Amino acid sequence: LELMRSAFRVIRTVREKHACTQCDAIVQAPAPSRPIERGIAGPGLLARVLTSKYAEHTPLYRQSEIYGRQGVELSRSLLSGWVDACCRQLSPLEEALHGYVLTDGKLHADDTPVPVLLPGNKKTKTGRLWTCVRDDRNAGSTLAPAVWFAYSPDRKGIHPQTHLAGFSGVLQADAYAGFNELYRDxxxxxxxxxxxxxxxxxxxxxxxxxxxTEEALKRIGELYAIEAEIRGMTAEQRLAERQLKTKPLLKSLESWLREKMKTLSRHSELAKAFAYALNQWPALTYYADDGWAEADNNIAENALRMVSLGRKNYLFFGSDHGGERGALLYSLIGTCKLNGVEPESYLRYVLDVIADWPINRVGELLPWRVALPTE
Structure with a gap:
């Protein structure tokens, strides 16, 4: 087993001019399309930069150093400009992905804080990255899973309300108060x-x-054991199993929690933990009556893991605009991963064709619909 060193190549395209001896007309083949108009970077290099930053969590300044050691000077500002130009090209895909996610009848939503550099100084503010995930594979669905991210400069409830304006169905989420307005109508x-x-x-x-605490965790563990047994069954089969096995356990757990609450100081940490569950009981037990729903929101939390890894490496977004382009690329790369598509190969292919792709067919370029050429 050996690793071949990556190599840069300068590709020179020769476009000969030909003159007609009869009419003096001059003809020349059109210039090949490029991902960035009049740019020097090819789709393979651009895909490597995007994948390295948003899938492998390597900051642009570090990429610049890596390329410098290979004998090619690419400044951080140049790389940043390339990322920005790629995001402009890929933005129709983000819109198509958002539309696809919202057409499902059940979504998982969550958010996470991200540091964002304030303009003019070295301090940071706290922005948010929101995620909505469509993934029904646990209920036997063969439809493609997808994840969509959005950036906002704060955590106001108007943001999830805007993101989910076209959605109707079941929303699996935490107890964040900003979601409450979505449930009112x-x-x-x-x-x-x-x-x-x-x-x-x-x-x-x-x-x-x-x-x-040991008894409470044991009872919740029994609920999860049932979920492990029925994972991959159809929604109808999952519902039947939950009605038979889960509902009696939930009824017993609720009675037990309420009985134990009488013996605890309401200011104790355990009482607060029990109260958290009891205050959400109808929403916590909804899944027992819906075979498509899940017991938890781990699908959304898993989608946010790559954001957490990136946050540990490049520390902050340079601006609100940087947060927006991060959301776009996390959406495409995250959806690639959910569908078993190699992100760099996908981005390379899409960046090679999207400049000339008909806008009314952009949905054909979503990750699970692309047949990637073999290397």
Missing amino acids: GRITEAACWAHARRKIHDVHVRTPSAL
């Missing part, structure tokens, strides 16, 4: 997250283990 049904409820009890158990 009945167009969207709330389904809560057992992972959040369990985590609060588990945190208390780690600090001060007791028979109560």
